[in-house]
Structure formats: C-alpha cells, structure tokens
Amino acid sequence: MSEETSTVPTWEQRFRAPRVSLPDWAEAAPDRALYVGNVTGVYEVYAWDRAADTHRQVTDRPHGTTDAELSPDGEWIWWFDDQDGDELGVWRRQPFAGGADEEAVPQVPAAYSAGLAFGVDGTVVVGTSTDEEGTALHLRRAGSEAVEVIYRHEEYATVGDLSHDGSLLAVDHSEHGDAMHSAVRVLRTADGSTAGELDAVTGAEHPLGYLCLGFAPVAGDTRLLLAHQRRGRWEPMIWDVATGAETELRLTDAEGRDFPGDLSAQWRPGARALLVDHEYEARSELYSYELATGELTRLDTPRGTVAGATARPDGTVEFLWSSAAEPVAVRSTTGEVVLRAPGERPAPSVPVEDAWVEGPGGRVHALVQRPAGPGPFPTVFEVHGGPTDHDTDAFAAGPAAWVDHGFAVVRVNYRGSTGYGQAWTDALRERVGLIELEDIAAVREWAVASGLADPARLVLSGGSWGGYLTLLGLGTQPQAWAVGLAAVPVADYLTAYEDEMEALKSLDRTLFGGSPEEQPERWRASSPLTYVEAVQAPVYISAGVNDPRCPIRQIENYVERLAELGKEHKVYRFDAGHGSLVVEERIRQLRQEIAFAVKYTR
Numbered sequence: 001m002s003e004e005t006s007t008v009p010t011w012e013q014r015f016r017a018p019r020v021s022l023p024d025w026a027e028a029a030p031d032r033a034l035y036v037g038n039v040t041g042v043y044e045v046y047a048w049d050r051a052a053d054t055h056r057q058v059t060d061r062p063h064g065t066t067d068a069e070l071s072p073d074g075e076w077i078w079w080f081d082d083q084d085g086d087e088l089g090v091w092r093r094q095p096f097a098g099g100a101d102e103e104a105v106p107q108v109p110a111a112y113s114a115g116l117a118f119g120v121d122g123t124v125v126v127g128t129s130t131d132e133e134g135t136a137l138h139l140r141r142a143g144s145e146a147v148e149v150i151y152r153h154e155e156y157a158t159v160g161d162l163s164h165d166g167s168l169l170a171v172d173h174s175e176h177g178d179a180m181h182s183a184v185r186v187l188r189t190a191d192g193s194t195a196g197e198l199d200a201v202t203g204a205e206h207p208l209g210y211l212c213l214g215f216a217p218v219a220g221d222t223r224l225l226l227a228h229q230r231r232g233r234w235e236p237m238i239w240d241v242a243t244g245a246e247t248e249l250r251l252t253d254a255e256g257r258d259f260p261g262d263l264s265a266q267w268r269p270g271a272r273a274l275l276v277d278h279e280y281e282a283r284s285e286l287y288s289y290e291l292a293t294g295e296l297t298r299l300d301t302p303r304g305t306v307a308g309a310t311a312r313p314d315g316t317v318e319f320l321w322s323s324a325a326e327p328v329a330v331r332s333t334t335g336e337v338v339l340r341a342p343g344e345r346p347a348p349s350v351p352v353e354d355a356w357v358e359g360p361g362g363r364v365h366a367l368v369q370r371p372a373g374p375g376p377f378p379t380v381f382e383v384h385g386g387p388t389d390h391d392t393d394a395f396a397a398g399p400a401a402w403v404d405h406g407f408a409v410v411r412v413n414y415r416g417s418t419g420y421g422q423a424w425t426d427a428l429r430e431r432v433g434l435i436e437l438e439d440i441a442a443v444r445e446w447a448v449a450s451g452l453a454d455p456a457r458l459v460l461s462g463g464s465w466g467g468y469l470t471l472l473g474l475g476t477q478p479q480a481w482a483v484g485l486a487a488v489p490v491a492d493y494l495t496a497y498e499d500e501m502e503a504l505k506s507l508d509r510t511l512f513g514g515s516p517e518e519q520p521e522r523w524r525a526s527s528p529l530t531y532v533e534a535v536q537a538p539v540y541i542s543a544g545v546n547d548p549r550c551p552i553r554q555i556e557n558y559v560e561r562l563a564e565l566g567k568e569h570k571v572y573r574f575d576a577g578h579g580s581l582v583v584e585e586r587i588r589q590l591r592q593e594i595a596f597a598v599k600y601t602r
Helices: 011-014 398-404 422-426 432-447 463-478 494-497 502-512 520-525 528-534 552-565 583-600
Strands: 024-026 030-036 044-047 056-058 068-070 076-082 090-096 111-119 125-131 136-142 150-155 159-160 168-175 183-188 195-196 210-215 223-228 236-241 246-248 262-267 274-280 284-292 296-298 304-311 317-322 328-334 336-338 353-359 362-369 377-383 408-413 453-463 483-487 537-544 569-574
Touching: 011 398, 011 583, 024 068, 030 068, 044 076, 044 159, 044 353, 111 136, 111 502, 136 159, 136 168, 150 168, 150 328, 168 210, 168 296, 183 210, 183 223, 195 483, 210 262, 223 262, 236 262, 262 304, 274 304, 284 317, 353 432, 362 398, 362 432, 377 432, 377 463, 398 408, 398 583, 408 432, 408 453, 432 453, 432 463, 453 463, 453 583, 463 483, 463 537, 483 583, 494 502, 494 528, 494 552, 528 552, 537 552, 537 583, 552 569, 569 583
Parallel strands: 111 159, 159 210, 284 304, 377 408, 377 453, 453 483, 483 537, 537 569
Antiparallel strands: 024 030, 030 044, 044 056, 068 076, 076 090, 090 111, 111 125, 125 136, 136 150, 159 168, 168 183, 183 195, 210 223, 223 236, 236 246, 262 274, 274 284, 284 296, 304 317, 317 328, 328 336, 353 362, 362 408
C-alpha cells in the first residue's frame, strides 16, 4: 500500500484536487468562455472572461450542474436545471456578466433534454423527450417570443445543429427503430419542410448510421459536417444540403493507409479546414485537415487521451489531455497550459499496460495497472459503462485509488465498446450482457494465467452498464468472483425498462431486437434478477434514489431477493441521480467499496 503519511490519503487528494473541463467559447465573442469545475467541492458552471482573465461561478446547486451552453454572441449562459439529478428539467439563462437567472424558454415544459442549438441571429431550438409524447423539437425564431414544435416523433431524436443563419435544422433521429444507427434529416425552419435526408441502413449484415457534427460556421453556407459508417467505422463526410453533394473524406496516414479505429471532426473557424480526432486502441490524437488541398497534419499531442478539443480563431487548438499516469490539463498547441484550477494538482498514478487476449469474438483489448511488488495481486476488473463507450489511457481517480490499496486494475474493452470499428460495437445484439461477459472471462483467464491476478481475490466492479455487467456476472459466473461492486446498475431489466427514460428504452429495444413483450426470452436471459439465486460472492450496491437511467425500483427488487435468499450484501442509497457531482459523496462511495472489497479479499 502506497499512501502518503499525511492525514489526507493520496487517493482522496486526487478526488479533492480542483479540476476543470475544456472551455467552450462564444462564436462571436471568443474571449467569453464557459467551463465546469469542482473548486467548491461540487461540479458547477463557471464563466471565464479571457481578456480580463476573470472567473465567475455561474451556478450553485447542492447536487451540482454540468450541462451549459453559451449563446453565439456570448451574452447569455444557458444551463439545464433539473431536480436532484433526475434529469427532468428546463433550460435557464443568466447574463454572462452576472445577474438573475430566468427561464430561457418558458413555453417549453419540463422534460428530459434532447439537445439545444442556436443560430447567430437569435433563433433557438430546444429538444425535449418524455415517455408520453416522445421527442419534440421546439423552435423560437429570432425576435419572437412565440414557440412552435417543428419536429415530433414517438421514437427518440436529438437536435443536431442549426445552420449559421438559423434557416436549416439538422435532426439526428431513430424513426426507423434503430437507436444505434441514426438517420439525419434537415428541416427548413421557415416552414418545417424537409430539405434533405440521409437514411440509416438497418436490418442488413452491416447496418450504417450517421451523426450530425455541425453546420459550417459561415454565413450562407449550407454544408453539414457528419460522421458516417459507410466503410465499417466512424469517418467524417460533408453534405451540402442545398446541392445534395456528398463528399466522403477518406483520410489516410503518411504511407497512404486508412486510419484504424474511429475518426471524428469539427469545423475550424472559417470552415476552410477541419480539426480531426482519431481514436484507436484506447488512445487518441489530433490532426488538421485542409479541405482545398487535402493536406493532413498531425498536431503535437502527447501519448494518451484527448478528451475534447476546440480550434480557436487565432489558429491554435486547445485540448483536454491526460494519461492514466498524468492528471488532466487544458493544453494548447502553443505548448502552454491554457487553464488550470487553483490549488494542488492531483497526485500522479501508475501508467497502464496494454494486454491483448484472444476472445470468442476476436482479440480483446484490456488496460492494466499494477501496484508495486510481485504478484499475483488481488485484482479489480473495473467494467466501463455505456455500453457504447470504451476505457482509455486517461487519468481516473478511481482506478488509481485501487492501485494505492494494493490492487491491480484491469479494464476490458469488450464487444460493444466503441473505438475498435463498427463490427466490434455492433456485435452487442440480442445476447445482451452475456456477450460482454464472455470477453471479460477471457481476459480474467489471461490475468490469472499470467500471474497478475490471484484467482481467489478477484473483484468484479462497475457503474451504470458496468454495474449491470457486474450483477449479471456474479449470477452467470458465480465461481469466478470473490466480491461484486455495482454502482447505479441495471438489476431487474424488465422493471428497469418500465421506469427508465425514453432515450434508454429506445436503445434497449435496439439491443434486444424488440421490447420485452416482443422478445421476452432475450430480456429474461439478460436480466441479473434471473440469476440471483446463483450468486455466491458478497455484493455491494449503490443506488441514486432519483436515477432516471437505472431507476431505484428495479434495484430494490433485486436487493429484496438477495435478502430473501440470505445472500451477503450491502446497499448504499444516495440522494442524487445517475451518480453524484459532489466530491465528498464520490469519496464516500469509493471508501465504502474499498472497505467492502478489502474485507472479503484479505
């Protein structure tokens, strides 16, 4: 165990150390910026006047605030106001210079957010989602207080973007019933008519979807930047909605080879070039692409993960970077650190090692961190959420804390994860949960055989989808695990579907190939509650009482069954939603998890 001798353990210091997000800036006022920070111990929104180098806290709520946008003129800060983390709320706005909050669009009822977009002329579109009415996109034109619904559908959709002049609205939608492969429709805001559509391909061996990345930030420009899956991975393309011209940007490396992994992009100011993000094998890098010449230039970013980037009007690029060993910093291509929260920086941790293991569906990539000294170690398999996400070589206080306590940490990018091509992501269908656990089992066998992990002291842990896989794994692989730690999990899938927000209902129907009524056997086979009688390991569960994603009722059903069966378990309920934005609450939860794991592995 390698914790400092002061009264504050190193692992807690990493959580408490102030940190900031990548600043967003106003298109017409680039010195006005917005970011999220935790300097008060709660994640809140901050305004930054870059010219004066002054910072001001914008929001101050007990459970924190992270969803916020700047209007293009930089005059207003819009932030989403929900109740205690339930994600059901309205947009409020506050002057950039400070002042009272006001409801931004009073005519729009409280709902789950389905996006927000601004035109430079003052046009705004607010997306809402409810179980009763599906998705609605509300349009308020420049200079008007009237609001009209320009789009509505029972299936989930989101605001893509407004064109620079507000005349065109891009919508990412799943009207075709496949939430993993969206279509894109562009509407004319003048009358709601369709200006163009890119249809997703579903039901095929290789389905494909599109994702709106944004209109060109130039007056009168009708070019829309998109991500597409036409060649088996995410790549950028440009669609001129006015002419219908489609330009796929086939980017290659210096040797003329296609980039592996996924590519995304954003417009650089002036729309003559793109800022390209390349993600592959849990790491990322940045490029600049000149549209006129096709020249692709790699930007100088260290090995690790770029969690966000933005191209500034002066030609520089600012990016949020970290590695598993080095804490997060907002850097610039000038070599400078752009923004750093006041106070002590988080203590570093150990770097990750890459492990490649043959699994039933192909090679599985895992990230490994190990404590000092010889193994085998008690080992935590920390399973990521999503499922359409992936673990990266990025700084994270949680895994670092386990290493400080003498545990090795293994994170598995199972089938269903992003960043390894479309086939790997799309492999997660029908046998939901069971597919991912096959890959985790293959990595577990490697970890034991290699001498890294002690087979008698294996901990299965995760949050959200990772919490779901934890509970499912304890029931379907009961001999494999000594302890289970499940944060905000799906525990009873049938009840979860009844209570969860509509966006997740849509995703679940896609994963299972239908609703519980249409595919009852698939849903039962993938529900942790089905296997609760087989659970042998002690189980720790944490649950947010206001969680709309993994609602509390279905967790209580699972816990009640554990109690009836006399299974060893502990439950911690906290007053928030799908996780907490309060630093001390995060520490409290991890402290309990560590104590629970140590009790049964030492």
